[in-house]
Amino acid sequence: MFETNYQAILEKIETIDPVAYGRTRNFQDGAVTRLSPYISRGVISTAFVLQQILKQGRRFHEIEKLVMELAWRDYFQNVWRIKGDGIDSDLMQPQPDAVNSEMPSAIVRAETGIEAIDRAIAELYETGYVHNHLRMYIASVTCNVAKCRWDLPAKWFYFHLLDADAASNALSWQWTAASFSSKKYYANQENINKYCGTSQSGTFLDVEYAAFAELPIPEILKPSETPELVTVLPESSSLSIDEKLPTLVYNFYNLDPAWHSEAEANRVLLLEPSHFARYPVSARSLEFAARVAENIGGIRTYVGEFDDLAKQTGGGEIRFKKHPTAAHYRGTSEHREWMFPTVRGLFPSFFGYWKKCEKIVKLMK
Secondary structure: OOOOOHHHHHHHHHOOOHHHHHHHOOOOOOOOOOOHHHHHOOOOOHHHHHHHHHOOOOOHHHHHHHHHHHHHHHHHHHHHHHHHHHHHOOOOOOOOOOOEOOEEHHHHOOOOOOHHHHHHHHHHHHHOOOOHHHHHHHHHHHHHHOOEOOHHHHHHHHHHOOOOOHHHHHHHHHHHHOOOOOOOOOOOHHHHHHHHOOOOOOOOOOOOHHHHHHOOOOHHHOOEEOOOOOOOOOOOOOOOOOOOOOEEEEEOOEOOOOOOOOOOOEEEEEEOHHHHHHOOOOHHHHHHHHHHHOOOOOOEEEEOOHHHHHHHOOOOOEEEEOOHHHOOOOOEEEOOOOOOOOOOOOOOOHHHHHHHHHHHHHHHO
């Protein structure tokens, strides 16, 4: 489903149709870009995608929905940059009405009885990808109908996603569960049927929206469990560092083949056990990262902590991209690529952030 060859990824960007995306993106079979795994792994940036879209020479209203969706990702990243580990806790307010710290077994086993949701969870396990609208449906049923805390389900979701991104994932779940928004997000069966091409009726979601506030937890969602989420890291091969050359440190969030591609350097993919203990990912997700890392010439994998890697450089120059997961690295940190680098600070809502960005996009045309 997802190419890992860098040139094929770049060609994929050229085929994006912003108009079709804006018209159909909410439908399960809509013209979505499927670029999220590459953006999450740092193979490409939102800024790069924006520049390619602008080259099409379209009017602002034709690209607005797509650029706005990219801006959501940058917005979440900006919150992570400022709040750090705070994204793993309720940011705006305590999650309303949560009564269970586990998650529904019916969600884990894809047995909710809601066809579109069960198919989406099965797809998550099989491919590591779920359409964005279905992600909201799954989170809504888990947090707002089953009344489970958002943090464990978000961790389960992150574990299986190829586009695992701690900020986009945790804050999206919080937005749905109203710990990072002013109200809970609900979708009833009619809405799901419309966007997923199903025709179900008589399910626990087959209600009017006004009924959700008093809806008792459906029996099928009451059994709960804590899924086991453990990353199995590869064994590190021997690492020989040329101390006369700088060492470029890549990680799970920076696998950019274009980064200093012409420079003579040691190139190391750092997989820290401490990171994956905090943010575990599946074997499929780790394998995907390894495959896209193959686009980086001469890269070698090192499994260990940054301090251990730094000792092996013999005090030589270390360079890395600035990122919350690299906050403890030492050396020369380089700026990340943002779509709107001048839009800074913590915005209480996405739309406050977007108003600033929107003005810049119109001037970029």
